[in-house]
Amino acid sequence: MKKPRLMTPGPSPVPADVLLEIAKPLIHHRSPEAVAIVVEVVAGLKYVFQTRNEILILASSGTGSMEAAVVNTVPAGSKAIVLDAGWFSSRWGVLCKTFGVEPIVIPTEWGQPVDPERVAAALREHPDTEAVFGTLSETSTGTGHPVEAIGRVVASSSAIFVVDGISGVGAMECRTDDWGVDVLCVGSQKALMMPPGLAFLAVSPKAWAKIDAFDSPSYYFNLKLARKSMKDFATPFTPAHTLIAGLKVALDQVQAEGIEAVWERHRRMSLACQAGVLALGLELFSSRPAEGMTVFRVPDGLKDSAIRAGLSDRFGITTIGGQDRLKGQIIRVGHMGYMDEIDVVAGLAGLEMVLNDLGYPVEPGSAVAAAQRVLMSL
Amino acid sequence: MKKPRLMTPGPSPVPADVLLEIAKPLIHHRSPEAVAIVVEVVAGLKYVFQTRNEILILASSGTGSMEAAVVNTVPAGSKAIVLDAGWFSSRWGVLCKTFGVEPIVIPTEWGQPVDPERVAAALREHPDTEAVFGTLSETSTGTGHPVEAIGRVVASSSAIFVVDGISGVGAMECRTDDWGVDVLCVGSQKALMMPPGLAFLAVSPKAWAKIDAFDSPSYYFNLKLARKSMKDFATPFTPAHTLIAGLKVALDQVQAEGIEAVWERHRRMSLACQAGVLALGLELFSSRPAEGMTVFRVPDGLKDSAIRAGLSDRFGITTIGGQDRLKGQIIRVGHMGYMDEIDVVAGLAGLEMVLNDLGYPVEPGSAVAAAQRVLMSL
Numbered sequence: 001m002k003k004p005r006l007m008t009p010g011p012s013p014v015p016a017d018v019l020l021e022i023a024k025p026l027i028h029h030r031s032p033e034a035v036a037i038v039v040e041v042v043a044g045l046k047y048v049f050q051t052r053n054e055i056l057i058l059a060s061s062g063t064g065s066m067e068a069a070v071v072n073t074v075p076a077g078s079k080a081i082v083l084d085a086g087w088f089s090s091r092w093g094v095l096c097k098t099f100g101v102e103p104i105v106i107p108t109e110w111g112q113p114v115d116p117e118r119v120a121a122a123l124r125e126h127p128d129t130e131a132v133f134g135t136l137s138e139t140s141t142g143t144g145h146p147v148e149a150i151g152r153v154v155a156s157s158s159a160i161f162v163v164d165g166i167s168g169v170g171a172m173e174c175r176t177d178d179w180g181v182d183v184l185c186v187g188s189q190k191a192l193m194m195p196p197g198l199a200f201l202a203v204s205p206k207a208w209a210k211i212d213a214f215d216s217p218s219y220y221f222n223l224k225l226a227r228k229s230m231k232d233f234a235t236p237f238t239p240a241h242t243l244i245a246g247l248k249v250a251l252d253q254v255q256a257e258g259i260e261a262v263w264e265r266h267r268r269m270s271l272a273c274q275a276g277v278l279a280l281g282l283e284l285f286s287s288r289p290a291e292g293m294t295v296f297r298v299p300d301g302l303k304d305s306a307i308r309a310g311l312s313d314r315f316g317i318t319t320i321g322g323q324d325r326l327k328g329q330i331i332r333v334g335h336m337g338y339m340d341e342i343d344v345v346a347g348l349a350g351l352e353m354v355l356n357d358l359g360y361p362v363e364p365g366s367a368v369a370a371a372q373r374v375l376m377s378l
Numbered sequence: 379m380k381k382p383r384l385m386t387p388g389p390s391p392v393p394a395d396v397l398l399e400i401a402k403p404l405i406h407h408r409s410p411e412a413v414a415i416v417v418e419v420v421a422g423l424k425y426v427f428q429t430r431n432e433i434l435i436l437a438s439s440g441t442g443s444m445e446a447a448v449v450n451t452v453p454a455g456s457k458a459i460v461l462d463a464g465w466f467s468s469r470w471g472v473l474c475k476t477f478g479v480e481p482i483v484i485p486t487e488w489g490q491p492v493d494p495e496r497v498a499a500a501l502r503e504h505p506d507t508e509a510v511f512g513t514l515s516e517t518s519t520g521t522g523h524p525v526e527a528i529g530r531v532v533a534s535s536s537a538i539f540v541v542d543g544i545s546g547v548g549a550m551e552c553r554t555d556d557w558g559v560d561v562l563c564v565g566s567q568k569a570l571m572m573p574p575g576l577a578f579l580a581v582s583p584k585a586w587a588k589i590d591a592f593d594s595p596s597y598y599f600n601l602k603l604a605r606k607s608m609k610d611f612a613t614p615f616t617p618a619h620t621l622i623a624g625l626k627v628a629l630d631q632v633q634a635e636g637i638e639a640v641w642e643r644h645r646r647m648s649l650a651c652q653a654g655v656l657a658l659g660l661e662l663f664s665s666r667p668a669e670g671m672t673v674f675r676v677p678d679g680l681k682d683s684a685i686r687a688g689l690s691d692r693f694g695i696t697t698i699g700g701q702d703r704l705k706g707q708i709i710r711v712g713h714m715g716y717m718d719e720i721d722v723v724a725g726l727a728g729l730e731m732v733l734n735d736l737g738y739p740v741e742p743g744s745a746v747a748a749a750q751r752v753l754m755s756l
Contacts (some may be wrong), residue, residue, distance in 0.1 A: 004403055010616070011404045022620075023401035025382055026389045026573060028696050059439045059575055060598065063615040067598040098597045189616060195404060197437055197575045197618030217595060219476045220438065220445045237441040238388070238567060240575030240618070242400075318406050 002316040007347055009139050009167050009293040009320065011189040011196055012337035014246075015253065018193060022246035029241040030234065037241075037248050038233040044251030048192070048259055049169060049184055051176035051202045056226045058199040059240040062166035062187025065199035067095055068221035069162045069183045073207055074130045075214040076100030081122050081132040081159070083114045083150070087140035087323045088164060092133035099217065104129065110326065111141045113288040116149040129159045130210060136168030140323050142295030142332055143286040144172055151180035160207045166190055170254065171266045171292025171336040182207040188243065191266070191292055193250040193337040197243045203227075266291045268378050269335040269344045272371035276348035279370035280355065280362060285330050292336030297329060302358055304328050310354035317350050345371050380694040385725055387517050387545050387671040387698065389567040389574055390715035393631065396571060400624035407619040408612065415619070415626050416611040422629030426570070426637055427547060427562055429554035429580045434604045436577040437618040440544035440565025443577035445473055446599035447540045447561045451585055452508045453592040454478030459500050459510040459537070461492045461528070465518035465701045466542060470511035477595065482507065488704065489519045491666040494527040507537045508588060514546030518701050520673030520710055521664040522550055529558035538585045544568055548632065549644045549670030549714040560585040566621065569644070569670055569714040571628040575621045581605075644669045646756050647713040647722045650749035654726035657748035658733065658740060663708050670714030675707060680736055682706050688732035695728050723749050
């Protein structure tokens with residue numbers, strides 16, 4: 001028997017209740033039953049995102065919501081600040097260029113958090129900036145960025161703050177309205193305990209003013225069309241409504257636990273996993289770890305592929321390696337969504353045994369104990 | 379007990395085997411297991427579409443594949459012929475305008491098929507046309523268009539032929555390569571026996587030449603990016619891979635039945651349903667009915683909503699009314715995908731009883747008998 005343990009930063013495990021809801025016989029997406037589900041899902045997403053802003057639901061991956069955020073808020077020829085600190089945040093720059101927007105890139109070393117002071121300076125230097133594109137949790141490096149502090153800086157400008165919350169929302173604190181996030185982009189397959197296929201946006205009045213100011217060169221991702229449909233709790237095109245039905249069940253579970261308890265659970269998993277990794281003499285990649293994942297450097301003399309294959313072959317634990325310039329250099333372990341502290345402890349136990357197999361010196365139980373000490377102290 | 383009977387032209391019923399496959403625990407979308415599924419799905423789609431062209435898989439509704447077809451094949455400032463014959467085919471014109479393409483609209487009365495001669499004349503008049511955008515099955519009117527004949531006309535020009543096959547493919551004959559369809563757009567939730575959330579494109583070498591000739595102002599729907607990823611049987615962004623796993627099971631079923639037998643089953647359902655409707659003295663809306671659905675005019679003195687509510691309340695039969703200018707005037711009955719002849723006969727029996735309830739004169743069994751006579755004669 002090889003029990004599957006999906007420990008990647010997306011997709012994450014999905015509760016059986018959610019999967020079985022998705023497997024129910026289809027209803028028509030314009031039926032009153034389908035609309036009633038969307039009503040509940042919108043309320044649930046507002047709670048999870050901590051927002052009163054309008055929610056839009058897309059049938060796409062999270063990248064679709066990022067494209068929608070760019071193509072609707074910044075007209076061609078305008079300027080936008082891009083907080084580039086990893087593979088996924090660099091995508092904001094690619095999207096800007098695709099749609100004729102000039103990206104003012106603030107590069108941050110991969111693994112380091114964005115410095116809000118540099119955002120303030122860039123806004124002073126470029127007062128005609130239409131939007132600042134940032135990230136809550138950079139999935140390529142496992143770094144959590146100081147969205148609250150950046151939000152404060154952007155709020156005092158005429159620019160809007162657009163945040164990729166795809167692997168962050170639900171795994172770490174995100175108070176969309178209090179923190180001044182004007183457009184929040186979220187995907188279904190991370191901390192929301194869902195399969196991929198849905199994306200969400202929460203859009204503030206300040207962002208709607210930008211959106212209403214020009215005709216977006218988009219149709220499928222046109223947020224004006226989406227907003228019109230969402231007034232009737234519908235989507236302009238056929239929604240992925242079996243997934244939306246599953247999301248209702250997932251959101252019910254988040255609401256029952258309470259969003260602050262969910263954030264706290266992820267904080268505990270994150271701190272425990274970090275402690276375990278450090279106890280093995282491994283090095284954390286990020287100086288400000290995101291809370292839905294732990295990323296460590298591959299130790300000298302070992303191959304990332306050997307560690308990952310060992311975890312997978314012996315214990316069914318799926319992790320993921322590095323992307324782009326981090327290929328071969330890091331291993332990313334997800335602990336987001338439908339995961340608890342014992343899952344993390346079990347993962348660390350597996351990591352100990354696999355490293356030992358590969359000749360890396362391990363004191364059995366050392367990572368587990370370090371994690372337990374953290375959990376017992378919190 | 380009210381047993382659900384989904385008889386809309388999308389979504390259509392999904393076999394339990396497919397739903398249960400979708401409900402299986404998640405794997406990572408870049409794992410060898412996930413790639414192996416995509417390999418099989420691509421082969422299955424090629425078979426169903428009858429094509430050797432490259433297949434691209436999108437996480438979107440069918441409209442996403444239409445947007446991808448427009449934004450990648452026709453540059454801003456160029457000309458395209460739009461075969462506008464209903465609500466959905468008019469979307470081609472909207473998409474062209476959104477992306478700065480001049481649509482040469484050939485309007486056809488709703489419910490009538492497009493005349494290939496008019497396409498030939500338009501191509502002669504506009505030899506600089508980059509693409510002809512048409513439809514296999516117009517879902518708003520239930521009309522099947524002569525794609526084979528139009529394809530012959532377009533093939534002799536420098537334009538490519540782009541076909542919305544969303545509600546047609548799998549329900550009626552579509553020989554993509556033999557008929558000269560350069561870009562075929564398909565959605566998952568129609569005759570492919572799947573929930574919504576996936577869209578597909580089959581792209582010919584003639585179309586790739588157009589695509590390669592300019593930089594498309596798109597990212598999520600950029601077909602050059604998608605093509606690059608699909609060489610490794612992957613997608614540029616996170617795919618909706620639980621749906622893709624379900625699709626494999628659905629395609630296995632289509633392949634086991636054989637595509638020609640599937641088309642024949644739909645033809646029998648279509649002819650039987652038409653005969654039943656006519657036997658009740660109702661009028662078919664289309665002069666060239668599509669084979670995945672039957673559309674009839676609401677008889678004088680009755681309301682479409684009363685008929686549809688009667689079907690739904692008494693027998694759990696979900697149908698759909700008209701859109702836009704056809705609101706209140708027609709009822710659309712789907713018989714595509716996971717449906718057989720007896721489902722159609724049962725639907726007609728329900729329609730008889732509901733019409734009778736509403737005071738419309740009905741000879742009990744007359745529609746059923748007419749349908750049976752057709753089925754026994756074929």
